[in-house]
Amino acid sequence: MEFLRNLGDIGLFIHAMIDAIIFPIPALFSQLSLSVLTPERAIWLATIGFIGCILGTPIGYGIGKASGHLVLSKMLKKKWYDSATGLFKKHGEAAILVGAFTPIPFKIFTILSGCMNYPLWKLLSYAAIGRAFKFYTVGVLFYIYGRAAEHMVDHVLTTILLVAGALIGGIWFTIHTVKKRKKKQAEQLHTPTGTEAADQDQVSAGGN
Structure with a gap:
């Protein structure tokens, strides 16, 4: 971390x-350190962090496709790994969005996406939304409040990100539920009732 801080931008x-990709410490810590030193550059620093994260996402995805299960099994306890895998299979989009907002290491989601053969373009799209919100929330706080934002970030950022993550997760869940309901209704419309099926059988028998 000290080496990275000395490199600045x-x-x-x-x-x-x-x-x-693989680093265990979130980039938020580097962003905070540099933003405290130069709050007037906070938006620019947020942009640098956002671009770096998006460029690293396909690499993490590639690791996931190549040997993700091995990597994640070394990084996570088995019960967490099984739980994360199960949730991702059921709620891929929501998992990425919420993961991009929260303090959970983002590499878990990029590698899991590769493991599950999740479409890369979807991963990049959702990652861009979530990571932009996270980086720029910090950037805006420092740009507006200066060094005083250092004492606000922990509380304000955690609250904002968790609320935003829950909101997006709720919206996604609602859309997903509506889609499933419409699909079920469409299937019911195309499935013949008992009377219709009997009539079709009679017509078939008469034709024979």
Whole structure:
């Protein structure tokens, strides 16, 4: 971390990139350190972190496709790994969005996406939404409040990100439920009733 901090903007870029690949410490810490030093550059620093993260995402995805199960089994306890895998299979989009918002290491979601053969373009799309919100929330706080934002970030950022994550997760769940209901209704419309099936059998028998 000290080495990355000494590299300044380049260090933040590298940290954000490897945060999406394998590095255990979130890039938020580098962003905070640099934003405290130069609050007037906070939006620019957020941009650097965001770009680095998005460029690192396909690399984490590639690791997941190549040997993700092995990597994740080394990083997570078995029960957490099984739980994360199960949730991702059921709620891929929501998992990525919520993961991009929360303090959970983002590499878990990039690698899991590769493991599950989740479409890369979807991963990048959802990652871009979530990570942009996270990086720029910190950037805006420092840009507006200056160094005083350092004492606000923990509380304000955690609250904002958790609320936003829950909101997006709720919206996704609602859309997913509506889609499932419509699909079920469509299947019921195309499935013949008992009377219709009997009539079709009679017509078939008469034709024979």
